[in-house]
Amino acid sequence: MSALATLKRRQSRLAYAFVAPAVLLILLIYIGPMIAVVLASLTDYTLISDYWEWVGFDNYIKMFGDAQFGNALRNTAVYAAVFLPCAFVIPLWLAISIQKRKRFRSFFEILYFMPVTSTLTAMALVWSALMDSRQGILNEWLGNIGIGPVNFLGSPEVVLFSLAGISLWAIIGFNMVLFIAGLTAIPRSLYDAARIDGADHPVDEFLRVTWPALAPTSVFVAVTSSITAFKLFDTVAILTQGQPAHASEVFLYLTFLEGFEYFNMGYAAALSVFFLGVIFVFALIQTLMADRAAQ
Amino acid sequence: MSDLTHTPAVSLSDRIMGALSRVTPGRIIVTLLLLLGAWLMVFPFLWMLSSSLKPTSEVFDSDFTLWPKTFAGWQNYYDVLVTQPYLRYLTNSMIVCVGILVVQLATAVPAAYALAKLKFRGSTILLGTVIACLTVPINVTSIPIYLGLVKAGLLDTYLSMMFPFLVSVFAIFLFRQFFRAYPDSIIQAARVDGFTEIEIVLRLILPAAVPAAAAFSVFSFVSHWNDLYWPLIVVQSQEKMTATLSMMQYRSTFDINYGRTFAAATVVTVPMLLVFLFARRAFVRGITMSGVKG
Secondary structure, eight states: OHHHHHHHHHHHHHHHHHHHHHHHHHIIIIIHHHHHHHHHTTBOOOSSOSOOOBOTTHHHHHHHHOHHHHHHHHHHHHHHHHHHHHHHHHHHHHHHHHHTOSTTHHHHHHHHHHHHHSOHHHHHHHHHHHTOTTTOHHHHHHHHTTOOOOOTTTOTTTHHHHHHHHHHHHHHHHHHHHHHHHHHTSOHHHHHHHHHTTOOSHHHHIIIIIHHHTHHHHHHHHHHHHHHHHTOOHHIIIIITTOSTTTTOOHHHHHHIIIIISOOHHHHHHHHHHHHHHHHHHHHHHHHHHHHHHO | OHHHHHSOHHHHHHHHHHHHHTOOHHHHHHHHHHHHHHHHHHHHHHHHHHHHTSOHHHHTOSSOOSSOSSOOHHHHHHIIIIISTHHHHHHHHHHHHHHHHHHHHHHHHHHHHHHHHOOOTTHHHHHHHHHHHTTOOHHHHHHHHHHHHHHTTOTTSHHHHHGGGSSOHHHHHHHHHHHHTSOHHHHHHHHHTTOOHHHHIIIIIHHHHHHHHHHHHHHHHHHHHSOOHHHHHHOOSGGGOOHHHHGGGGSSSOOSOHHHHHHHHHHHHHHHHHHHHHSHHHHHHHHHHHHHTO
């Protein structure tokens, strides 16, 4: 009995040694900074001056009255409204079309997945060259069918659509692979059973079997894509810097500007807390919908 | 080819007829759409490679050719790799990504084993914390971490570039799921045989964790190689610039030498494309494992 107790004590001491480095780093990298960012959001701290004081909820009050904040949220919403439906439907269609094929399946998988791994910052430069308003090859193609020229990145009305297009190019393969994994996990017997019930048309089969069985994957794809949309940053930073006329200034880019260009740390902290709130809402939606999908 | 020579001609023609009978207008349209989509996916890469071999005057030439009319490839790549500090940038990216990965694995594997197989007080709280932190992106914690690094005088060092990523809660969670599936009976048997807990981890658990670790490694390496946000915040000098960050030098105003610009873009992009082509299965597994967690 006492030997067992010794073993247990030894095991738990060992467990603490095993988790200690990870716990220390989680405290330093996650817990500490999360408490600090909430506290900082209640101050008027700027990196430029050492003097600061508590200002209560002033930063949050300022935020909801701030025209730039409203503009950034609106831009993010427009961008997401273009990006999200395409980022869901196109990969789903691709996954269904590719998964059935024996030949060429990995050929298509490789080609569609290539943009996911590539360095978006570098590829954004390529896209801006392709989208050039005067000499770009996209405008040349459009010109051939009598459209354009379109000022893809320089026009306030078009820029969010262009950025959504680049993001789609980068994410389609990722979501497609997730859908393929989901499709592969659907047991064949479900399709056989549906066929006996008279579902022989592909659309019938999709509505009766594929769509319900794919629900957990769909929820996951929808939520992660929404978070990705909300985190749009790289292409804005390298291609437009929020221009023209703040038309591409999206939420995360505004937070970055406030914090690391203007050094309004207190206000940027409030924006970060808002951001965290949004992410938590998405996580909550995912958990709730995943539970329902599982039933 | 050998397959064809061994098969009688009759069955070959049968196979062709069989394949033809499955061709319907619907299938042809779907295939054409798939090919068109694939072309759109790949075209930016082809355009980049092609432009990196061209002289400036030809990059925006209105009649685009895949192969340059005047070949300037040697000159462009010589400029990028020898005259410009791109080898330095690539080395920096390499150092940061390898450093991050080594520490992530070294902290996550033991912690995940303890969470999966050992009993200790606080394990539930720790697991809950890990899962809660999964949703917190660097963008939320960047301000306090940045201020801390400023106060510590660590800006523009490799440590500051790696710091926020030294622990991966995703790795801990992933490995914990993986280790939980490892049969307890084997661990018990090893204990009876006199294996110490550390020997169990090193000789039984680690070898079994290789597929998960490989998938995670590719995932971690690629995401930190491609990261722009954090290097943009902490890197200040050319000496510490990463390959991805170096692309910011071209923002809005391009290098006047377009061919050279796209040679640089190619040099930055190619390493991760190679990783993908050679470690495709591990990579896709890494992605889908992240999908499973939902």
